[in-house]
Amino acid sequence: MYHFELLGYTAPFEDNSLRFRIYAPDTSDAELADKVGRFYLFLYHEVHQHLHFDHPAQQPVSVWLSPTNYANADVGGEQFRDQIYIYNIYAKRSSIEWCRELAHEYGHYILPGVTGYTAPEPWANGVLGERLFLYWLSRDMINGEIPSSGLPFCTRDDLTAYLNLQIFPLISRIAFAPRFSSAWLSRTDAVGMDNYTAFCLYIDAVYGSHTLLEAMAFTQPSANSPLVTALDFMNGFYKAMQNLSSITISTPPIPQSFHRLLLYLPAGHWHISGNTAWQVADPKLVIKNHLLLVPQAGWYAIRFSAPPSLITLTLPRPSR
Numbered sequence: 392m393y394h395f396e397l398l399g400y401t402a403p404f405e406d407n408s409l410r411f412r413i414y415a416p417d418t419s420d421a422e423l424a425d426k427v428g429r430f431y432l433f434l435y436h437e438v439h440q441h442l443h444f445d446h447p448a449q450q451p452v453s454v455w456l457s458p459t460n461y462a463n464a465d466v467g468g469e470q471f472r473d474q475i476y477i478y479n480i481y482a483k484r485s486s487i488e489w490c491r492e493l494a495h496e497y498g499h500y501i502l503p504g505v506t507g508y509t510a511p512e513p514w515a516n517g518v519l520g521e522r523l524f525l526y527w528l529s530r531d532m533i534n535g536e537i538p539s540s541g542l543p544f545c546t547r548d549d550l551t552a553y554l555n556l557q558i559f560p561l562i563s564r565i566a567f568a569p570r571f572s573s574a575w576l577s578r579t580d581a582v583g584m585d586n587y588t589a590f591c592l593y594i595d596a597v598y599g600s601h602t603l604l605e606a607m608a609f610t611q612p613s614a615n616s617p618l619v620t621a622l623d624f625m626n627g628f629y630k631a632m633q634n635l636s637s638i639t640i641s642t643p644p645i646p647q648s649f650h651r652l653l654l655y656l657p658a659g660h661w662h663i664s665g666n667t668a669w670q671v672a673d674p675k676l677v678i679k680n681h682l683l684l685v686p687q688a689g690w691y692a693i694r695f696s697a698p699p700s701l702i703t704l705t706l707p708r709p710s711r
Contacts, residue, residue, distance in 0.1 A: 392457065395421055399428040399512045410446055415480075416504050423480065426543035427454060427493065436637035437527040441600035442607075444501055446473075451518045452500060452540045456480045463572050467492040470499040470517075475693060483538050486545040487553050491697050496526040499663045503607050507620045510581040515621070519588050525550060526558050526592065530644070555646070561589035571690040576621035587621040592683065594628060597654070605631035633688060638704045651694050658688045669702065694697040 395418050397697060399411030411431050415424040422689070423612045431454065431594045438444050446452060453474050460466070460478040467488075468477045484492070498520015500660030505515045512518075516602045517572045529550040539547045540615060547674070564586070565571070575586040600692040632638070642652065651672065663669075672692035677684040 394418060395424060395649060397421070397424045397428050399432050399451075401432065401704060407448070409451045412453045413453050413456065414453065416458055420456060420480070423633055426454060426489075427456065427477070427518075430490065430493055430543040431497065433528060433537070435626050436492060437524055437531070438497075438501055441527060441595075442604045453495075458492050461699055468496045470496045473500065475500065483661060487549045489544040490528075490549075491521050491553075493689075494521045494678070496520075498524065503610065505587060505621050505624055506620065508581075508584050508620050511584065515584050515587050518584055519591055522561065522588050522592055523595065525553055525594070529554050559645050561585065562590040562592045563645060565593035566643050566645070566652055567649060569692075571653060571655070573622065573625060576625050577661065581620065587624070590621070590625070590628075593643070597641055599634075599641070602628075602631060602635075606633075609634075629655070629688070637707045639701055640704070641701045650696065651692055653690055654692050656683075656685045656688065656704075658685050659706050660684055662707060663702060663704060665700075665702040 393414040393416055395415040397410055397415070398644065400412055401408045411428055413428040413431075413570065414422045416668060429661040431452070431650055435446075450473055455476045457476055457478050461476070466478065467484075468475065470476070477492065488541065497519040499514065499517045502516040502520055502523075505519075506513050508515060528537065529547075532539060532547050532550060542550075544610060545551055547552075547562070575653065576583065576590065591603060594606060606624065606628035608627070609630040610619055610624045635657065638657075638661075640654065656676075663678070663681045663683050670693070671678055671683075672694045674690055675686055
């Protein structure tokens, strides 16, 4: 039996702005339910702001805070359709573990599913949710958009430690690699899921959330399977990039110094605006007079003496 219900609304507080229903065993769990509800509203805000995803109309997500584990499995929670179950709520959990588990299950609900993995679980959107949502929350807290004391469960220091341990190494795995290999995304083990997560984080950090959204929109399953794999997502990213006439590239917010960045560049004669001190490390690329010639779409290394903030590549409009 669940004797306590808390409703999570987005402003304005109208019936159609209800996004979450939080259920707890008793009124004594009201404080925990309030923290869970507020944290999920923060996650909803991040996903809606970055990817423009929303819950179906008149279908709020129900979150069940369970004192036991009804699945009889070694998991902290589960998600089924619009129902999220958080197990063993009275067991000791660190602050960041609460954030990680809540973000994991919301990732299963709200993010597109990439599957085919043998470990740690079949679907990758839960792990991606952990990394991506906490990365966004941390960036907003650093930028002052979220007060340091405003986020339930974890502090700014908690998030910084999580980024250093779980986020920055994954972004670096792609951004600073000597070359890119599609074999990274063809793996179906835990390393393969990490590679897929790293690829998504890299796209978000370097090309922006709008490009990550475009990559998701262009992703389609192959003819051999109705389910989407990481390789399908990679191809969706390539299609999204090839449909862009303007690309804004940011250097990833990695704390350590670096002087080389691996980029995917579509073919074309691109006009460069912003910092032009970048130097191509591939002889097939040519930079001259604020123009970048990319003869063939692919992955290229860029070198620089100091990391620039951002650079914009624009295809010249055809003359009429």
